[in-house]
Amino acid sequence: MKISYNWLKQFVNIDWDAQKTGELLTDLGLEIEGIESFTSVPGGLQGIVVGEVIACEQHSNADRLKVTKVAIGDGPHLQIVCGAPNVAVGQKVPVATIGTTLYDAEGKPWEIKKGKIRGEVSEGMICAEDELGLGQSHEGILVLNKKLKPGTKLASVYSVENDKVFEIGLTPNRADAMSHWGVARDLRAGLLQKGMSVELITPSTSSFHIDNRTLKIDVQVKDTKFAPRYCGVTLSGLKVTASPDWLQNRLKAIGLAPINNVVDATNYVLHELGQPLHAFDAAKISGNKIIVKTLPAGTKFTTLDGVERTLDAEDLMICDADGPMCIAGVFGGMHSGVTEKTTSIFLESAYFDPVSIRKTAKRHNLNTDASFRFERGIDPNITEYALMRAAILITEIAGGETTSDVVDIYPKKINDHQVVLNFENTARLIGEEIPKETIKSILTSLEIKVNNVTETGIGMTIPAYRNDVIREVDVIEEILRVYGYNKINFTEKLHASIATTKKVEDFKIQNKTAGQLIGLGFHEILGNSLTSEKYAGLTSTLNPEHNVTMLNPLSQDLSVLRQSLVFGGLEALSYNKNRRMHNVKLFEFGKTYHNYAEGRIEKKHLALTVSGNKEVENWASNSSQTNFFYLKGVVTAILQRLGITEYTEKPVKSDLYSEGICFVKGKKTLVEFGVLRKKLASAFDIDAETLYANFNWDLVLEEIPTATFEMKPIPKFPEVTRDFALLLDNTVAFESLKDAAFQTERSLLKEVTLFDVFTGKKLPAGKKSYALSFTLQDENKTLTDKQIDKIMAKLQKRFETDFGATLR
Secondary structure (H helix, E strand, O other), X not given: XXXXXXXXXXXXXXXXXXXXXXXXXXXXXXXXEEEEEEEOOHHHHOOEEEEEEEEEEEOOOOOOOEEEEEEOOOOOOEEEEEOOOOOOOOOEEEEEOOOOEEEOOOOOEEEOOOEEEOOEEEOOEEOOHHHHOOOOOOOOOOOOOOOOOOOOEHHHHOOOOEEEEEEEOOOOOOHHHOOHHHHHHHHHHHHHHOOOOOOEOOOOOOOOOOOOOOOOOEEEEOOOOOOOEEEEEEEEOOOOOOOOHHHHHHHHHOOOOOOOHHHHHHHHHHHHHOXXXXXXXXXXXXXXXXXXXXXXXXXXXXXXXXXXXXXXOOOEEEEOOOOEEEEOOOEXXXXXXXXXXXXXXXEEEEEOOHHHHHHHHHHOOOOOHHHXXXXXXXXXXXXXXXXXXXXXXXXXXXXXXXXXXXXXXXOOOOOOEEEEEEHHHHHHHHOOOOOHHHHHHHHHHOOOEEEEEOOOEEEEEEOOOOOOOOOHHHHHHHHHHHHOHHHOOOOOOOOOOOOOOOOOOHHHHHHHHHHHHHHOOOEEOOOOOEEOHHHHHHOOOOOHHHOEEOOOOOOHHHOEEOOOOHHHHHHHHHHHHOOOOOOEEEEEEEEEEEEEOOEEEEEEEEEEEEEXXXXXXXXXXXXXXXXXXXXXXXXXXXXXXOOOOOOEEEEOOOOOEEEEEEEEEOOEEEEEEEEEOHHHHHOOOOOOOEEEEEEEHHHHHHHOOOOOOOOOOOOOOOOEEEEEEEEEEOOOOHHHHXXXXXXXXXXXXXXXXXXXXXXXXXXXXXXXXXXXXXXXXXXXXXXXXHHHHHHHHHHHHHHHHHHOOEEO
């Protein structure tokens, strides 16, 4: 949120520099994220002086150019080549001298330099008003008052406003500070704690009066739940034009583009007092009637941006006798707004239900200054005051008169909050006892009414606009932030506690695994837990009914909590590939969220997403493509590093994969991985083969061995390796052969590896060839050929019997 310092000083009369004021606001909880300079005229007219044209001749080499001599005071006369058709001798004109910086229409700076134009020297520039930022005209140079003296700085002729603008990182609970008036309230309270007694200057509405009652518009509020208070008045005889400079400068300083005097006045009051207003062209209100109500679901309505929107049954609308004119508190309609032809308006000021406005704004993906404030809760007690303030301002700058009584429909008043503060609780929570008079002073400075004071506490009334201060602890927080966090003393005594921890600590295991993956060339990502509900429909593995749905989603793309990490990985992969990063290896530790019949459940996961080459190609080696077996090696290495070696390999059942396997311990799956289906990857505009692994991290943590281990010396006797080339059915898996081998020889067989697979036309149909390597070792003696041959014969017989294998 942007706050103009010049505007702020209209409420609190101080002469501090902006930096010092920003520090105080930050201490008060209104964190200043930056301070920017604002000048009403780009460049502040620096380097621009008044010049007098003393000679003007036709350029010898250009029909549309003239060569002028310009006096700029005591210095030498300047020769300036000018292309303006209206330049003439005797004129007083603005001259940009050499070295001056001007700004184009887009705000880009450019410097005036000495140069030659068609052979004639030019020592500056005679400017038009748009080149100086003083207007929009470019028909010719700007001709100044003849009484001005040459050499006079133009900044002294035109009123250039310089301002400092605070960028406040406003937290959602501080609805009371969403205006210059609200910030001024806090600033005054902070100044009082520094011993500076300043007055909070509020805009006066004493001049508001009813001129006549010639334009009455009936107002009917059918839904007082969504619109607890609604005010309005008509103004007639208006002339809609550009706003005066002072008003435009105020709006420009905080980043708003001026539109016209009526709309600018409503925006001004919005940012001044925090009360949104809306002006309707009274001539476009059918039946001279305003009806505040909801409409049937499916009703079409075109908003001010030209978009036709489909209304929900809970969208509160401002209607006339024929239909909707405005989405209440959010956005105006295409055909009811103020234009240059408008002469009379109905001015609206209301308090709308914050929850209703937020739902409507999010439903239609709209975020306006008005909805921003209504969503957080504005002050229901300034609705009429802000209306009168805006009416006075509009009639001052647009003429006209007030032509109706003020309508104020407020059937059920929103009450202030009653809170009791206990002094003992205050001291306990703050950690220091603050004098009672100081507490009372702070509360009063925050417009909190002190009803009674006793030895034990204070009874008080909290204004309705402070909807974040409804409990005793909230009041204590207010006292502390105004008193000053930095004033609280800290004791030198340090309290510490020792907490029992698990033998297997999750963060340590995550760090160990992350380090291993980074060493393998992976990069860690952190995906958003909020995702699109559409993703659950991309696979039958996920059930949309198990989505945890957000009540007030930021957008439709962030409406549910994720059930899988795969989509976040694919989004990151797609983002990188769109930027020509084709070799991508990502990992993410995160949670998934599920809404089951037995309740909502969170699960921890580790996800790997891989695509492209294993490593970057270089002069020493050619990089190879990642594949299923590469990912299997990474997955196996992670489990081995964590000491998990006992698991069973099974085919994966998930339709996420075109081919894949899972490692199972008992009836639970440790990890599943494989090649993602092309249809799934293409949903994210990925056409390359994509590999994915999903670890059940909760189960992995359970299976990490915590028992002590034994250390043994390296065996003194050598290993022996023997190989088999087996002809097998295509259905036989390597894991089955490996398990059978260890069942056949339990003591001397140490390792079984598959080092070659062959399929092709030279083999019988339905057959494949596996080349297996067997490592044998006796830790107490050297194996003999007789022992080795006996073991290999047993293995051969087992393979022939169980799998129908034959030696090639």
